[in-house]
Amino acid sequence: MAVEETRIVTKFLRSREKDSWTFEAARKHNKAYSALEKALGMEPATIVEEVQTSGLRGRGGAGFGAGQKWSFLPKDVFPRYLAVNADEGEPSTFKDHMLLERDPHQIIEGVAITAFAIQAHVAFIYIRGEFALGAERVQQAVDDAYANGFLGKNILGSGFDLDVIVHRGAGCYIAGDETGLLSSLEGERAMPRIKPPFPAAQGLYAAPTVVNNVETLSTVPHIIRRGAKWYAGLGVNKSTGTRIFSVSGMVERPGNYEVELGTSFRDLIEGLAGGVRDGKAMKFFIPGGASAPWLMPEHLDEPLDMDRAGELKTMLGSGAIMVFDETVDPLLISWRLAKFFAHESCGKCTPCREGSGWIDKVLYRMVHGLGRPDDLDLLLDFGSSIVPGLNAPFAQTTICALGPSTMSHVVSLDRYFGAEIRERLKRDFAKRAPLEVVSA
Numbered sequence: 437m438a439v440e441e442t443r444i445v446t447k448f449l450r451s452r453e454k455d456s457w458t459f460e461a462a463r464k465h466n467k468a469y470s471a472l473e474k475a476l477g478m479e480p481a482t483i484v485e486e487v488q489t490s491g492l493r494g495r496g497g498a499g500f501g502a503g504q505k506w507s508f509l510p511k512d513v514f515p516r517y518l519a520v521n522a523d524e525g526e527p528s529t530f531k532d533h534m535l536l537e538r539d540p541h542q543i544i545e546g547v548a549i550t551a552f553a554i555q556a557h558v559a560f561i562y563i564r565g566e567f568a569l570g571a572e573r574v575q576q577a578v579d580d581a582y583a584n585g586f587l588g589k590n591i592l593g594s595g596f597d598l599d600v601i602v603h604r605g606a607g608c609y610i611a612g613d614e615t616g617l618l619s620s621l622e623g624e625r626a627m628p629r630i631k632p633p634f635p636a637a638q639g640l641y642a643a644p645t646v647v648n649n650v651e652t653l654s655t656v657p658h659i660i661r662r663g664a665k666w667y668a669g670l671g672v673n674k675s676t677g678t679r680i681f682s683v684s685g686m687v688e689r690p691g692n693y694e695v696e697l698g699t700s701f702r703d704l705i706e707g708l709a710g711g712v713r714d715g716k717a718m719k720f721f722i723p724g725g726a727s728a729p730w731l732m733p734e735h736l737d738e739p740l741d742m743d744r745a746g747e748l749k750t751m752l753g754s755g756a757i758m759v760f761d762e763t764v765d766p767l768l769i770s771w772r773l774a775k776f777f778a779h780e781s782c783g784k785c786t787p788c789r790e791g792s793g794w795i796d797k798v799l800y801r802m803v804h805g806l807g808r809p810d811d812l813d814l815l816l817d818f819g820s821s822i823v824p825g826l827n828a829p830f831a832q833t834t835i836c837a838l839g840p841s842t843m844s845h846v847v848s849l850d851r852y853f854g855a856e857i858r859e860r861l862k863r864d865f866a867k868r869a870p871l872e873v874v875s876a
């Protein structure tokens with residue numbers, strides 16, 4: 437049987453390609469803000485419990501329970517803030533981009549419900565600088581929501597006030613880390629902060645703050661409208677509901693696909709995305725964005741389950757799957773990823789600042805036939821001072837998870853291609869002419 441998507445968060449934007457971002461279409465055809473009306477009649481604590489019961493986990497990368505995070509806010513400290521992470525900097529991830537451009541009212545409704553649940557009266561939507569169209573449409577949607585009484589003072593006569601501020605970043609990967617994002621919102625360089633204190637205790641302007649991903653918050657209205665039990669009934673194990681996966685690379689039909697968790701990688705990659713293009717065989721795939729350790733064709737029948745991915749020593753991360761065919765040199769991909777992380781390291785922690793550059797340089801010489809026989813072991817050796825133990829789930833000597841990400845692809849090279857790479861290094865080394873001794 438053909439595999440099908442389970443469209444919840446993407447249903448409306450797919451059905452109204454031409455105008456899904458407009459207030460009129462969202463109200464008329466998607467019952468936009470009806471979940472907010474319902475939520476405003478509930479107790480804030482009941483909404484938090486409902487989202488906890490649904491099992492919804494963060495869609496930004498770490499997969500932390502959304503309702504659980506909200507419940508960590510100290511009971512009696514005000515003001516508190518909600519920040520929406522719309523930075524989406526993880527290479528190959530393009531789902532939030534789509535939600536921002538094509539269903540901004542769904543996000544705003546999720547923001548308003550969440551702000552009410554945690555009793556925040558100011559929310560920020562932090563959008564990656566490059567998302568010009570997304571920022572324009574979100575700002576228009578915010579303006580329309582204000583004009584129609586869904587934001588601002590005394591929303592729908594409930595007595596609840598909420599201001600939403602759209603903030604454009606300048607486009608840097610580290611601003612996606614939740615504490616980097618908060619620093620950037622405060623007008624500082626986007627550099628991560630040591631945790632604890634976690635943002636829930638001390639976040640924006642040192643006040644309790646919840647940071648959630650765009651897709652996470654876009655799911656909230658559906659849970660309120662249709663109930664936590666319905667949502668918890670979808671998915672597999674502790675990975676409930678659906679997720680949007682951005683499938684890219686060498687597949688016939690790259691794109692965003694919303695599927696029930698528990699669907700297999702094979703159904704997603706071969707079924708929905710049409711499999712490896714031009715009839716070639718798959719060499720490997722990256723299951724959760726550039727930061728995630730790789731998987732092999734033998735893993736295709738594994739389920740899209742966040743905890744199972746952990747057992748396979750990787751993660752579903754930001755929900756981005758990159759597929760590489762048999763013609764690809766894994767060493768070249770590793771070097772390309774290394775260059776990205778070295779470029780984006782903010783420099784605050786020494787192991788990441790120095791290590792990411794070394795990884796880039798050593799991989800450069802390995803790729804270009806200038807490596808030394810023990811270069812892979814050298815990488816693993818100094819890499820273990822960024823990621824002690826070199827094994828996912830990664831321990832780290834850096835403040836944020838960018839540090840471990842610099843080593844994910846190197847660990848993957850060693851895990852799946854180690855023998856052939858060591859052989860290649862030996863061969864390349866032997867081929868090079870020994871240095872001539874120049875005598876006087």
Ligand SMILES: Cc1cc2nc3c(=O)[nH]c(=O)nc-3n(C[C@H](O)[C@H](O)[C@H](O)COP(=O)(O)O)c2cc1C
Binds near residue numbers: 496498610611614647
């Ligand atoms: C270097 C780095 C970049 C990140 N980039 C993003 C991002 O672009 N979008 C996002 O939602 N989360 C990103 N995260 C994860 C956030 O720190 C945080 O876990 C997430 O926004 C929480 O939202 P969630 O619980 O709804 O997933 C990043 C983390 C790190 C370490």
